Structures are given as structure tokens and as C-alpha cells.
Amino acid sequence: MGSKVGEFRKKLKIVDVKGGPNEGLDRVGLMIVVAGWVRTLRAQSSVTFIEVNDGSCLSNMQCVMTSDAEGYDQVKSGLITTGASIWIQGNVVPSQGSKQKVELKVNKIVLVGKSDPSYPIQKKRVSREFLRTKAHLRPRTNTFGAVARVRNALAYATHKFFQENGFIWISSPIITASDCEGAGEQFCVTTLIPSSREAAESPVDAIPKTKDGLIDWSQDFFEKPAFLTVSGQLNAETYATALSNVYTFGPTFRAENSNTSRHLAEFWMIEPELAFADLKDDMACATAYLQLYSCMQVRYILDNCKEDMDFFNTWIEKGIIDRLSTVAERDFVQLSYTDAIELLIKAKKKFEFLVKWGCDLQSEHERYLTEEAFGGCPVIVSDYPKEIKAFYMRQNDDGRTVAAMDMLVPRIGELIGGSQREERLEYLEGRLDELKLNRDSYWWYLDLRHYGSVPHAGFGLGFERLVQFATGVENIRDAIPFPRTPGSVEF
Amino acid sequence: MGSKVGEFRKKLKIVDVKGGPNEGLDRVGLMIVVAGWVRTLRAQSSVTFIEVNDGSCLSNMQCVMTSDAEGYDQVKSGLITTGASIWIQGNVVPSQGSKQKVELKVNKIVLVGKSDPSYPIQKKRVSREFLRTKAHLRPRTNTFGAVARVRNALAYATHKFFQENGFIWISSPIITASDCEGAGEQFCVTTLIPSSREAAESPVDAIPKTKDGLIDWSQDFFEKPAFLTVSGQLNAETYATALSNVYTFGPTFRAENSNTSRHLAEFWMIEPELAFADLKDDMACATAYLQLYSCMQVRYILDNCKEDMDFFNTWIEKGIIDRLSTVAERDFVQLSYTDAIELLIKAKKKFEFLVKWGCDLQSEHERYLTEEAFGGCPVIVSDYPKEIKAFYMRQNDDGRTVAAMDMLVPRIGELIGGSQREERLEYLEGRLDELKLNRDSYWWYLDLRHYGSVPHAGFGLGFERLVQFATGVENIRDAIPFPRTPGSVEF
Numbered sequence: 001m002g003s004k005v006g007e008f009r010k011k012l013k014i015v016d017v018k019g020g021p022n023e024g025l026d027r028v029g030l031m032i033v034v035a036g037w038v039r040t041l042r043a044q045s046s047v048t049f050i051e052v053n054d055g056s057c058l059s060n061m062q063c064v065m066t067s068d069a070e071g072y073d074q075v076k077s078g079l080i081t082t083g084a085s086i087w088i089q090g091n092v093v094p095s096q097g098s099k100q101k102v103e104l105k106v107n108k109i110v111l112v113g114k115s116d117p118s119y120p121i122q123k124k125r126v127s128r129e130f131l132r133t134k135a136h137l138r139p140r141t142n143t144f145g146a147v148a149r150v151r152n153a154l155a156y157a158t159h160k161f162f163q164e165n166g167f168i169w170i171s172s173p174i175i176t177a178s179d180c181e182g183a184g185e186q187f188c189v190t191t192l193i194p195s196s197r198e199a200a201e202s203p204v205d206a207i208p209k210t211k212d213g214l215i216d217w218s219q220d221f222f223e224k225p226a227f228l229t230v231s232g233q234l235n236a237e238t239y240a241t242a243l244s245n246v247y248t249f250g251p252t253f254r255a256e257n258s259n260t261s262r263h264l265a266e267f268w269m270i271e272p273e274l275a276f277a278d279l280k281d282d283m284a285c286a287t288a289y290l291q292l293y294s295c296m297q298v299r300y301i302l303d304n305c306k307e308d309m310d311f312f313n314t315w316i317e318k319g320i321i322d323r324l325s326t327v328a329e330r331d332f333v334q335l336s337y338t339d340a341i342e343l344l345i346k347a348k349k350k351f352e353f354l355v356k357w358g359c360d361l362q363s364e365h366e367r368y369l370t371e372e373a374f375g376g377c378p379v380i381v382s383d384y385p386k387e388i389k390a391f392y393m394r395q396n397d398d399g400r401t402v403a404a405m406d407m408l409v410p411r412i413g414e415l416i417g418g419s420q421r422e423e424r425l426e427y428l429e430g431r432l433d434e435l436k437l438n439r440d441s442y443w444w445y446l447d448l449r450h451y452g453s454v455p456h457a458g459f460g461l462g463f464e465r466l467v468q469f470a471t472g473v474e475n476i477r478d479a480i481p482f483p484r485t486p487g488s489v490e491f
Numbered sequence: 492m493g494s495k496v497g498e499f500r501k502k503l504k505i506v507d508v509k510g511g512p513n514e515g516l517d518r519v520g521l522m523i524v525v526a527g528w529v530r531t532l533r534a535q536s537s538v539t540f541i542e543v544n545d546g547s548c549l550s551n552m553q554c555v556m557t558s559d560a561e562g563y564d565q566v567k568s569g570l571i572t573t574g575a576s577i578w579i580q581g582n583v584v585p586s587q588g589s590k591q592k593v594e595l596k597v598n599k600i601v602l603v604g605k606s607d608p609s610y611p612i613q614k615k616r617v618s619r620e621f622l623r624t625k626a627h628l629r630p631r632t633n634t635f636g637a638v639a640r641v642r643n644a645l646a647y648a649t650h651k652f653f654q655e656n657g658f659i660w661i662s663s664p665i666i667t668a669s670d671c672e673g674a675g676e677q678f679c680v681t682t683l684i685p686s687s688r689e690a691a692e693s694p695v696d697a698i699p700k701t702k703d704g705l706i707d708w709s710q711d712f713f714e715k716p717a718f719l720t721v722s723g724q725l726n727a728e729t730y731a732t733a734l735s736n737v738y739t740f741g742p743t744f745r746a747e748n749s750n751t752s753r754h755l756a757e758f759w760m761i762e763p764e765l766a767f768a769d770l771k772d773d774m775a776c777a778t779a780y781l782q783l784y785s786c787m788q789v790r791y792i793l794d795n796c797k798e799d800m801d802f803f804n805t806w807i808e809k810g811i812i813d814r815l816s817t818v819a820e821r822d823f824v825q826l827s828y829t830d831a832i833e834l835l836i837k838a839k840k841k842f843e844f845l846v847k848w849g850c851d852l853q854s855e856h857e858r859y860l861t862e863e864a865f866g867g868c869p870v871i872v873s874d875y876p877k878e879i880k881a882f883y884m885r886q887n888d889d890g891r892t893v894a895a896m897d898m899l900v901p902r903i904g905e906l907i908g909g910s911q912r913e914e915r916l917e918y919l920e921g922r923l924d925e926l927k928l929n930r931d932s933y934w935w936y937l938d939l940r941h942y943g944s945v946p947h948a949g950f951g952l953g954f955e956r957l958v959q960f961a962t963g964v965e966n967i968r969d970a971i972p973f974p975r976t977p978g979s980v981e982f
Contacts, residue, residue, distance in 0.1 A: 011767065013657060013735060035767040036735070037943045054766075055734030056657065085732075085943035087767070112767075113914070113944030136935040137942065139733035148734060152659040159650050166504060166547065168643040173973040174665065174742045175678075175719075175757050177980045179686075186686040187666075189719065191746045193706065195670075195677040199716035203704045209695040215684065217691065221746055221756065222980035225690035228666075228680065235973060235982065241576075242630035243546030243639060244504060244527070251665045251741065255682045255712055265712065266666050275545075276502065276526040276578070276603075423604065444627040444982055451628065452528045452576035453604030482664040482726060489668045489713035491726065491935055 013056035024102035083115030146308035172232025186227035228253035240273035247272040273458035282457035317472025366413035418459025425449040504547035515593035574606030637799035663723025677718035719744035731764035764949035773948035808963025857904035909950025
């Protein structure tokens with residue numbers, strides 16, 4: 001009792017040995033311990049090679065063992081197979097092989113946990129479709145390990161960018177009674193259906209009803225219908241109009257029944273909101289954010305994520321490093337929606353969806369603009385027709401467009417969507433009425449215009465799209481650990 | 492078209508002027524622009540004082556104006572009232588007052604948005620209960636502005652701590668079909684009830700049913716019952732057993748019908764998970780995290796959050812700075828559950844809940860241990876009876892306790908709860924069976940023990956409790972921007 005708990009020390013990981021600029025040569029001569037999972041084992045007549053990975057980096061540690069190593073009998077007996085977890089002590093030595101600078105000469109090996117022969121991730125290449133059914137094991141592969149590390153780097157860089165620029169992170173609510181986009185497609189959150197084990201066998205009749213046969217919401221947890229948020233923006237506005245600059249970074253949801261490689265039912269969004277700011281400030285912020293990002297990606301190549309990015313460049317999307325460099329270095333193109341439409345109409349390309357003023361831009365149009373019309377440079381399209389944009393966007397003086405902007409990037413299309421918000425009470429109320437949205441449900445949002453309203457602007461960025469953009473993975477389901485899509489809620 | 496979007500530059504905030512070590516004296520002589528919200532206005536015969544706040548710090552900028560300032564007519568006409576937003580240009584001058592080192596001599600003032608006389612946050616003190624009904628405006632008060640800034644600092648410090656120690660942030664799923672704690676109390680997520688505007692008027696009969704009258708889950712979005720997660724731990728384990736050290740930081744949910752000052756239906760959790768680690772490593776990590784935190788808090792007093800912490804120390808909880816210093820500097824006490832029970836039985840204090848071996852510790856017991864028995868030092872209690880802990884905790888050799896630990900801190904009680912996880916397949920399966928939990932629903936969790944199982948451990952920390960701990964706010968509803976509790980889902 002009363003004893004010191006002991007100091008927390010990071011245990012040595014493979015990245016600590018091999019991650020340095022000379023790939024571990026400065027560690028030669030050290031006796032170290034490596035703990036991880038066996039990727040492959042090759043037994044030759046006098047020597048056995050084990051590739052061990054601990055997920056701290058893409059690289060395995062090649063462990064070289066002769067029969068005099070302690071614990072060699074476990075190797076000999078065939079217990080140490082792909083997927084098994086082991087603990088190895090050995091000396092860092094220069095490698096004879098060409099694939100790495102250093103390897104580990106094993107003194108002692110301990111089998112920590114064996115791997116059942118049914119282990120589904122053997123050396124042979126497995127499809128990403130198959131791996132989605134093994135989402136609990138896929139981070140043990142090169143691709144998904146690298147995606148996880150780059151995703152992490154992008155998240156941290158996001159926080160760093162906003163924190164260093166004076167933004168305050170706020171958590172917008174996940175469960176909400178309001179509908180930010182006014183578009184429906186929300187998941188209902190309820191306790192009227194009993195939880196977990198009983199739900200599957202639950203009769204419809206057990207749901208409380210009023211004497212008119214309607215769902216009796218007064219008996220629900222929140223005593224009224226509640227939903228999963230589709231955006232934290234409206235809530236972020238309340239904090240921006242108090243603290244000046246804020247951002248959210250949290251999960252958002254769409255109950256959209258679209259089974260595409262671009263949509264998730266649950267995804268993470270980054271939503272900065274700037275007070276005393278207009279659309280130009282908004283664009284400048286989005287540009288700075290993305291360029292900083294890309295710069296960081298490029299710098300990472302000479303730093304932490306080098307291996308992972310080289311891996312993507314080689315195996316997932318050739319040229320991705322160049323593409324990111326372009327984003328980091330070039331001035332972004334900016335043009336109005338009206339000019340963009342003109343450009344698309346004049347384009348020699350055949351589009352599936354017809355283009356005319358007033359139409360929403362489809363992915364094919366967005367990609368044409370950034371990939372072909374402007375040769376891989378990100379494009380910011382602004383001032384969209386008000387009919388195709390949300391109620392809260394600020395009306396331009398022309399009466400038919402709003403101060404909205406979308407940032408389009410190669411391969412992804414729309415990565416960022418933002419706008420200046422309507423700060424004028426009468427315009428905002430007018431727009432709600434036009435769209436038959438109930439003013440009363442937006443009372444607190446309207447209050448922001450009653451009490452010290454200010455010009456303000458912000459944008460939303462789908463984090464998984466950014467992960468796709470930075471890694472080249474084609475299907476958005478591979479950009480998040482546990483994707484949720486129609487019919488799919490496993491794990 | 493094609494023009495440069497322009498450079499993103501942070502606009503000058505009040506913190507940039509007054510936040511430095513000499514509270515703005517180095518800015519004297521500069522002409523600056525301040526944009527924010529009026530806190531108070533005092534008109535004297537020849538001079539008017541306006542206190543402006545922009546949320547970048549606790550401090551207002553005192554603006555001093557005479558009748559020759561441009562825009563003075565707006566002041567005179569009474570349009571500039573508490574809550575109005577204004578834009579002021581002026582010169583930084585040394586202040587005559589004792590409350591600040593510098594003030595702004597106004598050249599020009601622009602009323603940006605007036606404030607309706609009904610503005611509910613006037614100078615007179617308003618109760619925190621009342622402010623909860625104005626959650627969209629409360630960040631404009633001193634207390635809630637300070638809470639937001641400290642909450643932000645804590646979140647960023649969390650990311651920094653884990654990132655700098657080689658942990659990878661992963662997003663565990665929010666919508667899930669599994670029940671981590673096996674305890675029920677989950678919110679159901681469904682599209683069987685139509686969204687938003689239609690939900691309120693929706694008949695029970697419209698919910699699809701099977702011919703047996705059961706809810707027809709095959710027609711739901713996920714084709715089976717789905718819930719909001721109560722913890723990301725099981726998912727985090729899948730990534731820890733691939734990448735070694737990971738952490739989650741995201742929202743979690745409990746549909747617990749408890750209307751207390753300690754519970755939220757929606758709250759943020761931090762859940763690190765360490766592979767090749769035991770309970771001791773887990774405790775060391777939790778200690779390092781909290782001590783780093785507290786150190787940062789203390790350092791913040793000499794840095795960014797100084798003002799906010801002084802404010803809490805004066806107005807919310809006297810002595811909070813000392814309390815945090817204690818946490819930062821003292822070795823934490825560690826004792827077993829069995830010893831803790833003995834200590835509680837011997838205590839001269841009368842508890843509401845009887846103490847005996849096997850009982851769960853109540854908040855009163857936890858607070859007695861940390862506040863009285865060990866004089867304000869955090870206490871780690873370990874090795875709890877298995878009956879009161881979750882199925883996934885590792886069984887100790889005594890057969891009746893598990894390798895669990897709770898960290899107790901003054902005023903809060905349990906801040907952190909963690910454990911070593913059961914990595915032995917047969918023990919884990921046995922425990923699931925004992926608790927009548929269905930092995931099949933945990934197939935992927937069991938897989939981690941089939942394929943290269945490793946000792947691993949982790950903990951969960953309720954972020955809002957940490958905010959309470961660091962700021963002294965008594966009700967957890969004041970530690971999150973938009974609290975969700977039974978019957979309350981406004982905003």
C-alpha cells in the first residue's frame with residue numbers, strides 16, 4: 001500500500017529501431033527486445049528467418065536464428081506460424097540482405113500466443129473485399145496498417161493546424177432533435193425498442209402508442225423524437241459567435257441508402273467555423289489547411305510516414321506523392337459556379353449527366369474540372385445557385401446565388417464544402433419559410449441573429465475522403481476501421 | 492478565374508494583444524482592430540467605456556471612447572448594448588484603471604449586429620440552471636467561455652500525450668451491433684421510424700413487422716438491430732493487437748435513466764489500449780497521462796490558460812490550483828480492493844451504503860479514500876471481485892478477483908477505470924458462458940485469442956469528468972457544450 005506505481009516508459013518498438021534516418025545502423029550492437037506478430041517464417045538448413053511486425057511501422061524486423069537460440073525448439077516444432085505472437089531478444093546487427101539495413105540476431109524467442117491454422121491472412125494476397133469481412137484482423141496487413149498510421153497522422157495534423165491557429169475544438173452533439181441540412185435521411189435514436197439482446201425478438205405491439213395509435217414519444221428517453229446528427233455546423237455556429245474561431249472533429253451520420261465506394265452511413269467530419277469572416281476568409285482557411293496537410297504529407301516522406309507513403313506510391317496509387325506535392329505547392333484555382341458551368345459546357349468530354357446552369361455538379365464534372373481542365377490542381381468553385389444549397393447559406397446580391405464554395409481535388413471530387421452563413425435575420429427567416437422549414441425548431445439558431453449577429457463562415461470536410469486522397473485507397477470503406485453501410489454493422 | 496485565393500492569416504484576437512507575459516504593454520502604440528461582443532457599456536459625461544470580449548481569452552478589451560471617435564453617434568443613440576457585436580479600431584495605450592495593463596483608445600466604432608433588449612445574459616449573475624436552457628448563448632459568459640477553453644486544452648493535451656508516446660488514434664464505431672459491457676442500456680439506432688419531420692406523427696402500425704408481429708429488422712437500414720456504442724474498447728483491442736498501442740477519443744452513450752449531476756447520456760471517452768502490457772503497465776500509463784495533464788494545467792497557469800484557471804480558483808472552486816499541483820507532484824497511492832475495503836470498514840465515517848467485500852464501491856467510498864484516507868492524493872484501487880466487473884477482465888490466480896484498476900481522484904471519485912484483458916481463450920469463453928453471453932456475437936473478439944493472442948491492457952476515462960476535475964464545475968452538464976440527459980435533447 002502506498003507504493004509508487006512506477007514510471008511509464010514507452011517500450012521499444014520496431015519504429016524506434018528502424019525508423020531513424022539511417023534505418024537502424026546507429027542501433028547496431030544493442031541488445032533489444034521485440035514483441036509482435038509473425039508475418040513469415042523461412043527455415044533454411046542452418047538458419048531460420050522470422051519476419052516480425054508490431055504495427056509501429058510498415059517494416060518488419062527480420063530476425064535471424066540458429067539452433068543455439070534459447071526457445072529454438074518451439075520453432076522446430078512448428079508452433080511459430082504466420083499470425084502467432086512472439087517475444088524475441090537479440091542483438092541488432094547489419095543485415096546481409098538488401099531489403100533492410102539491420103536485422104536481429106536472436107538469443108531468445110518466446111511464443112506468446114500461437115495462431116490457429118485457420119488464420120485468414122496468410123502470405124498470399126487477399127482481396128480488399130475479403131478483408132472487409134475480417135475488419136478485426138485487417139490492420140495486421142501492410143495496406144491497412146499503413147492506412148491506420150496515415151489516418152492517425154492526418155487527424156493529429158488537423159488538430160495541430162487548428163490549435164496553432166487559435167481555433168478551439170468543440171464537441172457538437174451526436175444525438176440531436178434538429179436537422180441541420182433540412183434533408184431528412186437521419187437515423188432515429190430511441191429507447192422505445194428494448195436494447196441489445198431483446199431487440200431481435202421484440203414485437204411491434206410493445207412499442208408505446210398514444211390513443212391515436214401514434215408512437216408515444218413522451219415515453220422515449222428524450223421525450224421526443226431524436227436523431228443522429230448529420231452535421232455539427234449549427235451547433236458550431238453558437239460557439240463561433242462566442243469564442244470567434246472553433247472547429248469540430250467528430251462522427252456524423254447519413255441514413256442514405258447508397259451502396260457506393262464514396263458513401264458511409266457513419267463518417268468523421270471536420271467543421272471549422274470562423275466569426276467575423278466572409279467567404280474569402282473561408283476559402284483561405286480551407287486552402288491553408290489542405291496545403292499544410294499536403295506539405296506535412298510530403299515532409300512525412302522524409303520523416304515518420306515515409307515508408308507508408310512509399311508503399312502507397314508503389315502499390316496503391318502510382319504518383320500519389322507527386323499529386324500531393326502539386327497540392328502543396330501550387331496556387332489553387334478559383335472560379336465561380338457560373339464560369340465552371342460554361343467551362344463544362346464547352347468541354348469536349350461526354351458526361352453522363354447533362355450540364356446546365358442550375359444543376360448540381362456531379363462527381364464526373366468535379367473531377368473533370370480539377371483533373372483535366374486544371375491539370376491536377378485543386379479547384380474552388382464558388383457562388384452556387386441557391387436552389388441546390390442549404391438554407392443557411394448567405395444570399396448574394398444577385399438574388400439567385402449563395403456565398404458557397406466547394407473545393408474539388410483530383411480523384412475525389414468534392415473534398416470540402418463550405419459557405420458564408422446568412423447572418424441577416426430577415427433573409428434567414430425568409431429562406432426557412434420558402435423551404436417550409438419550421439421557424440420554431442430553429443429558435444436558438446435564429447437567436448444568434450437576434451443577439452449580436454456577425455458575418456461568419458465555415459466548411460465541412462469528410463475525413464475519410466481526406467484519407468482516400470492522401471493514401472489512394474479507392475473504396476471509402478477501406479479508409480475507416482469499421483465501415484457502416486446499408487446492411488453492414490458487423491464488429 | 493485562376494487567381495490566387497489569398498493567404499490565410501489569423502486575425503488579431505484579444506488574446507494576441509493581452510495574452511503575453513506583460514499583458515499587452517509591449518503592444519502600446521499599435522493601431523489595432525478588435526471585433527467581438529459587448530459585455531458592458533458605461534457612459535460617463537465625457538468618455539464612454541465599452542468592455543468587448545471575443546472569446547479568445549477571459550479578458551475583455553476595455554475600449555475608451557470620446558465623442559470625436561468615428562461612429563460615436565451609434566453609441567449615443569443607445570444602439571450599442573450588452574450582447575451587440577462591434578468592430579473597433581483604436582490605439583493600444585496604457586490603462587489608467589487597475590484591472591488591466593492596457594486599453595484601447597477608440598478611433599472608430601462600427602455596430603455589426605445589434606442585440607435585442609430581450610438578450611438573456613445581462614450583467615446580473617444568472618444561475619447555471621437557467622444557462623442550461625440557453626446552451627446556445629452560455630459560451631458568451633465568463634464561466635462557460637473558460638470551460639470551453641480549458642476543455643479544448645485538455646483535449647489537445649490528450650492527443651499530444653498519446654501521439655508523443657507512440658499511440659495511434661483510431662475511431663471505434665459509434666453504431667454497433669455488439670454490447671461491450673454486456674449490460675444493456677443502449678440506444679437503438681433505426682430507420683424503421685421515419686426521420687425528422689414525420690417522426691412526431693408516425694403511427695406504430697407503420698413499423699414493418701414479421702408475420703409473428705415482431706419488428707421486421709430485415710427492413711431496417713442495417714438489416715438487424717443496431718445500437719449506439721457504450722465503449723470502443725473491444726474494437727480498440729482489434730487495433731492494439733495489430734499496431735501495439737492505440738487510443739480512441741470519441742463519443743459514447745448510455746441510455747441510463749439517471750438524472751444526476753454525474754451522468755450524461757452522451758459523453759466523450761478516451762480509451763487507450765496497450766499490447767504486450769499488463770495491469771502494472773496500464774496503471775503507469777494512466778498515471779503518466781494524468782500527471783502530464785496536471786503538470787500541463789499547472790504550467791498553463793503561467794501560460795495560455797492562466798486567466799481561466801485563476802477564474803476557476805476564485806469563483807468556482809477555491810484551491811483548485813493547489814489540488815491540481817498535488818496531483819502533478821505526488822506519487823499516487825496504490826492499494827488492492829481488499830485493502831480498500833478493510834480501510835473503509837475501519838473508517839470512523841458513516842457511509843450511506845454498507846461496505847463489505849464483494850460490494851461495488853460507491854462514490855462516497857471512492858471520495859473518502861482519495862480525499863480523506865490519503866489526503867487529496869489520487870488512489871489506484873486494483874484487483875476487484877470478478878462478479879462486479881466486466882466479462883473481458885483478466886482473472887487473477889486467486890480465482891475470485893480480476894486484474895482491474897480504478898483511479899480515484901478528489902471531488903470526482905472514479906476518473907479512470909481499466910483492466911488487463913483476458914487473453915486466454917478458455918478463460919474468456921468460460922466467463923461468457925457463466926454470464927450467459929452468446930459466444931457467437933463475440934466471434935471476432937474471440938478471434939483475437941485464436942490468432943496470436945497477447946497480454947494487453949487499457950483503460951477508459953470519461954472526458955467530461957476530467958473537465959470537471961480540472962475546472963471544478965460541479966454539474967457534469969456544464970462540462971460539455973450541449974448535454975444530453977433524460978428528457979433533454981434541445982439544441
